[in-house]
Amino acid sequence: MDENEWRYHGEGNKSLVVSHVQLSIVLRLLKYPAEDSENPPQTVEQAFRQVQNIVDFSSNVMSCLLGDKFVHSGEVVKLPLEFVRQLSIKVQHQRPAWRCDKVMDIYSGCALCLPNLTSPTLHQPTHTPTLCIEIKPKCGFLPYSKHVSQDIKTKVCRFCMHQHYKVAMGTWKRRSRYCPLDLFSGNRQRMHFAIRQLIDEPQNNLKIFKGGRCIFSSMDGIEDSMDLNSLLHHLRPYFQYGNNRMNSHMTSKALLTDFIQGVSLSGDKWLCQESLDLQHGPSARVLDPWPQSGHLLLKVVVNALLSSQGSPSDSVLYRVRQTQMLDTLDIEGLYPLYRRVEQHLLDFPKERTRLQMDGPYNEAFLEKLHKCPSEDDGSLEYAVSKVHQYRVAMTAKDSQIMVALVPSCEEEEDDEGLPGQRQHRDFLSSRPPAFSYSVSILDLDPKPFDNIPRQLRLDQNIVSCYLRSSCALP
Ligand code: ATP
Ligand code: MG
Ligand code: MG
Structure with a gap:
């Protein structure tokens, strides 16, 4: 991996994206608050899980709802740490100042590799840039x-x-x-x-x-x-x-x-x-x-x-x-259900895994999302289902x-x-x-x-x- 083959492409609040100078691919790297720059806020395993969760959520959940023809979920890649460090130095001066309250993750080496959607291969008889x-x-x-x-x-x-x-x-x-x-x-x-x-x-x-x-x-x-x-x-x-x-x-x-x-x-x-x-x-x-x-x-x-x-x-x-529109209750109607789930998790912390509050985002998650009682029957299942739906709507x-x-x-x-x-x-x-x-x-x-x-x-x-x-x- 050579940092000279990659250039700054853009960033949001959560991730920074670099694009390959020749191939139509991008790498999407996590960002952390600048105050955590000396000390990564999560372990390598946690970072890997986070990026894998993004891929799973996109491919198993969002893609089903939005249509797979529109969604490219990419794959998790592991990058050499030296490459990531050099890349972070290289892109730093191109980053907009207002985004610099966060720094690029240079500790985990985990990234998401995606097709570059700004320059897909289209039916291109001329050489006009996309x-x-x-x-x-x-x-x-x-x-x-x-x-x-x-x-x-x-x-x-x-x-x-x-x-x-x-x-x-x-x-x-x-x-x-x-x-x-x-x-x-x-x-x-x-x-x-x-x-x-x-x-x-x-x-x-x-x-x-x-x-x-x-x-x-x-x-x-x-x-x-x-x-x-x-x-x-x-x-x-x-x-x-x-x-x-x-x-x-x-x-x-x-x-x-x-x-x-x-x-x-x-x-x-x-x-x-x-x-x-x-x-x-x-x-x-x-x-x-x-x-x-x-x-x-x-x-x-x-x-x-x-x-x-x-x-x-x-x-x-x-x-x-x-x-x-899966946000059917509005945050005001959802919040009491969030509290119901939160209380349950305080009483039974191990339930967090079974209820898939932080993934894995697989078919079972999608099923929980779909299998929702039409009225609030006071159950935990109703609350969990509505919370999952709300989170999908937020995405x-x-x-x-x-x-x-x-x-x-x-x-x-x-x-x-x-x-x-x-x-x-x-x-x-x-x-x-x-x-x-x-x-x-x-x-x-x-x-x-x-x-x-x-x-x-x-x-x-x-x-x-x-x-x-x-x-x-x-
Ligand atoms: P937000 O603050 O909106 O949550 P984010 O931190 O989650 O943003 P993205 O929106 O995924 O980050 O990526 C930041 C920018 O990088 C995008 O606005 C887009 O311009 C560019 N980008 C991201 N993924 C791709 C891709 N697959 N192809 C081309 N450009 C991309
Ligand atoms: Mg964005
Ligand atoms: Mg985002």
């Missing part, structure tokens, strides 16, 4: 549980409320106007609007890659990161065709009309207040005019997100949302969707895909460039059982912050 859009969509539905105590939670979506909290806490300077309910609405205009908002304010919800390298994200510190104008400039060769098929600039008024039409088409139950305010007064969310390349990018991405080979329930968005709410695309030749209209590849030929309506694309879902780690109390506190903080800030609004 374009890849990564979206972290977050929760796409309003809670409907009778346990919800604050009415506002059934009107304003969690992401929109959370934005107020994040700005108040200084996590981000500006609120994002992206609303997951728009993205998951299935209505093309609303979906376009949602992705435009992500591009305006990507935070950690949007990244764009070209040829496997991140070219657009909110993170400062990424060398080649660029602003909107240079992004649009980059898109031009992919999406330009003809001269007059489409106005090169759509006016903001036209876009707004499009959006409002989309809103009325999709019905009120889909709206959250933060989106609705678009329709009102001076705060109307006016969009800047955009060139053709930007609109075509949105069109292709939306097509990919909605594409299905059978019923609409095959689309990636549908599958992600269905899995998120789906935190995952990312990758849409990788390359222009394909219009002449070759045979429908044969290459063996073993999931790819779809898609043609835009007025015969502009055609694209081959692949859609995947990543970051499907199990969420720890012990995190549940923190989720309740966070929920309470977000709601009270939102109520305070919305009262303060004129």
Whole structure:
């Protein structure tokens, strides 16, 4: 293993990813809080178990719920410690400062090896680099549980409320106007609007890659990161065709009309207040005019997100949302069940293994998830089942969707895909460039059982912050 063959690719809160310079693979390494850097917080065996749990949870649980065509679970690999140390030194200066409260695990040598989903092998007649859009969509539905105590939670979506909290806490300077309910609405205009908002304010919800390298994200510190104008400039060769098929600039008024039409088409139950305010007064969310390349990018991405080979329930968005909706009780209804399990584990600590609270994530786990009494019969089994379902839903709410695309030749209209590849030929309506694309879902780690109390506190903080800030609004 030679560290010079790997480069920094990106990171989240829990892991750091490096990509191979030639092969289309990545290594995903664990991260620890910086204060633990001298002293690893877990043994090598525990680290190995953690990474194996991630693979098992993804392949045995999430893949069944989301569809195996979207999920790549990878495999655990053991790396030489010297390689890992050199790698950690090499990538350190490329890491964004705001992520450096954690350090890469250099003690266990365990990592997850995955296909590089930003540069999959697609039907690629030209040598154009793959374009890849990564979206972290977050929760796409309003809670409907009778346990919800604050009415506002059934009107304003969690992401929109959370934005107020994040700005108040200084996590981000500006609120994002992206609303997951728009993205998951299935209505093309609303979906376009949602992705435009992500591009305006990507935070950690949007990244764009070209040829496997991140070219657009909110993170400062990424060398080649660029602003909107240079992004649009980059898109031009992919999406330009003809001269007059489409106005090169759509006016903001036209876009707004499009959006409002989309809103009325999709019905009120889909709206959250933060989106609705678009329709009102001076705060109307006016969009800047955009060139053709930007609109075509949105069109292709939306097509990919909605594409299905059978019923609409095959689309990636549908599958992600269905899995998120396993959170049927909301954290408020789930918490008492968490307490029931917690009490049982205090009385009988050995039961933690039998109930599979920390794995193994196998068929038996999936069965526990599915075999849930429809009503709370006061049993431990009901509580365990609901807790497992909630954790699975949390994973789906935190995952990312990758849409990788390359222009394909219009002449070759045979429908044969290459063996073993999931790819779809898609043609835009007025015969502009055609694209081959692949859609995947990543970051499907199990969420720890012990995190549940923190989720309740966070929920309470977000709601009270939102109520305070919305009262303060004129
Ligand atoms: P989060 O904070 O969202 O929980 P995380 O720490 O769990 O993130 P990931 O989201 O899995 O980490 O990975 C971090 C980033 O690395 C992703 O946003 C993505 O850009 C990149 N990445 C992860 N896995 C792959 C992959 N298989 N192919 C290409 N890029 C990947
Ligand atoms: Mg992530
Ligand atoms: Mg994650």
